[in-house]
Amino acid sequence: MNKNALLRLLWLASTSPLLLSGCVPLPPPVVSTGAEVEVVSEAPTPLVEEVGPCPSPGFVWIGGAWVWQGRWEWEKGRWEHPPHPGAVWVPHRYVYHNGKHTFVRGGWH
Numbered sequence: 001m002n003k004n005a006l007l008r009l010l011w012l013a014s015t016s017p018l019l020l021s022g023c024v025p026l027p028p029p030v031v032s033t034g035a036e037v038e039v040v041s042e043a044p045t046p047l048v049e050e051v052g053p054c055p056s057p058g059f060v061w062i063g064g065a066w067v068w069q070g071r072w073e074w075e076k077g078r079w080e081h082p083p084h085p086g087a088v089w090v091p092h093r094y095v096y097h098n099g100k101h102t103f104v105r106g107g108w109h
Contacts, residue, residue: 023054034105
């Protein structure tokens with residue numbers, strides 16, 4: 001099983017209870033439109049977090065992720081209310097292309 005398939009399986013297992021609670025977990029996105037920053041290495045393996053109860057209807061779970069702050073730092077997962085109707089959270093991500101490690105910042109779109 002490749003890394004992406006394993007991450008998606010872990011995501012599905014961790015969010016299944018949320019589907020029944022009225023809160024909406026967010027699937028891993030295919031694309032992101034955030035700012036890109038060249039970094040010195042690939043991001044570490046994601047940490048496994050426990051998803052707490054949804055604070056109220058309409059909130060979405062934003063999973064934790066490694067972010068580049070001059071070095072890799074873990075940004076804990078959290079529940080957030082979208083800033084406006086139709087807003088979609090695009091998570092931070094790491095890519096490697098053309099021989100360069102790149103961090104792509106996510107955010108509400």
